[in-house]
Amino acid sequence: MNRLPYKLKFGFFLWSVLGVIRFGLDGSSVYTYAESDPNSSSSTLAEKALDDGTFNAKHAFAYLEKQCEFGPRVPGTTAHQEAQAYLFTELEKYADEVALQPFEFRHQGRTVRMNNILARFGEDLGETILLAAHWDTRPFADQDPDPANRNTPILGANDAASGVAILLEIARVLKSKPPPIEIIIVLFDGEDYGRTVSTMFLGSTHFAQNMGRWKADFGILLDMVGDQTLELPMERYSWNAARDLTEAIWQRAEELGLPAFQRRLGPAIMDDHLPLIQSGVPTIDIIDFNYPYWHTVEDTPDKCSAESLDIVGQLVVDIIYSGL
Numbered sequence: 633m634n635r636l637p638y639k640l641k642f643g644f645f646l647w648s649v650l651g652v653i654r655f656g657l658d659g660s661s662v663y664t665y666a667e668s669d670p671n672s673s674s675s676t677l678a679e680k681a682l683d684d685g686t687f688n689a690k691h692a693f694a695y696l697e698k699q700c701e702f703g704p705r706v707p708g709t710t711a712h713q714e715a716q717a718y719l720f721t722e723l724e725k726y727a728d729e730v731a732l733q734p735f736e737f738r739h740q741g742r743t744v745r746m747n748n749i750l751a752r753f754g755e756d757l758g759e760t761i762l763l764a765a766h767w768d769t770r771p772f773a774d775q776d777p778d779p780a781n782r783n784t785p786i787l788g789a790n791d792a793a794s795g796v797a798i799l800l801e802i803a804r805v806l807k808s809k810p811p812p813i814e815i816i817i818v819l820f821d822g823e824d825y826g827r828t829v830s831t832m833f834l835g836s837t838h839f840a841q842n843m844g845r846w847k848a849d850f851g852i853l854l855d856m857v858g859d860q861t862l863e864l865p866m867e868r869y870s871w872n873a874a875r876d877l878t879e880a881i882w883q884r885a886e887e888l889g890l891p892a893f894q895r896r897l898g899p900a901i902m903d904d905h906l907p908l909i910q911s912g913v914p915t916i917d918i919i920d921f922n923y924p925y926w927h928t929v930e931d932t933p934d935k936c937s938a939e940s941l942d943i944v945g946q947l948v949v950d951i952i953y954s955g956l
Contacts, residue, residue, distance in 0.1 A: 794858025
């Protein structure tokens with residue numbers, strides 16, 4: 633399968649997004665959301681969670697399934713709005729501060745409103761770590777083997793409900809066991825929106841240009857980390873931009889006995905970490921790009937596993953509490 637049209641491997645170049653994004657800067661906007669349905673299968677995740685400060689893979693997988701219950705989370709759709717409300721409300725349960733970072737994207741005569749979701753945990757005691765994933769899903773299954781499906785929106789269980797699920801579970805951990813440093817979680821919108829580089833990575837580009845007090849010392853991006861046969865080599869752009877940091881993360885995974893983290897260089901993948909790197913925040917992309925259901929209608933929860941979420945979650949939690 634030719635994967636070069638998206639998350640381009642080996643071919644880094646700058647993209648021109650500035651001309652098509654109009655930023656939402658009205659600080660007077662007020663966001664209110666209805667409460668989650670109490671009869672929902674996932675509505676009491678936090679109440680059922682163990683408050684022992686450890687990562688719970690079953691809860692993380694339930695978060696993955698809950699996102700998929702909304703259907704494809706394509707910007708501009710009702711499912712996208714409902715998922716945003718849910719994610720915001722979940723983070724409000726755990727974080728010291730939660731905010732929406734709105735922006736608008738104009739494409740083919742249409743203006744689409746999007747929002748990054750930002751959450752802050754702990755105190756700024758000298759170091760801040762950014763943890764990120766994208767929460768939108770692709771509007772078309774352009775890599776599906778069946779041409780009849782290629783304009784169908786994908787469910788996005790692995791790409792990228794998996795990364796969001798891990799971060800929601802980490803947010804629960806941070807509530808029950810306050811971190812020794814400041815942690816910022818950002819869920820990016822609009823990563824998978826378009827067919828070209830200039831119509832993707834929209835939320836991360838907006839955030840990188842408007843970080844303000846949300847700027848961190850370094851970041852970890854989680855993308856496509858839930859598939860059942862998890863293989864995580866060192867992503868090449870991450871390694872080129874911050875070799876010591878990348879090596880330290882994979883060394884820690886080795887010390888923790890997590891063989892899915894492979895001490896070898898993988899492909900260079902265009903992803904949400906690149907705008908952050910360009911803005912001076914070294915950011916490492918943890919990603920398994922060897923996923924046969926990428927951008928197909930078969931990217932569904934049955935292709936993912938709680939064990940894979942646990943592998944990545946364990947590592948990130950250890951970095952938070954033990955440092956590198």
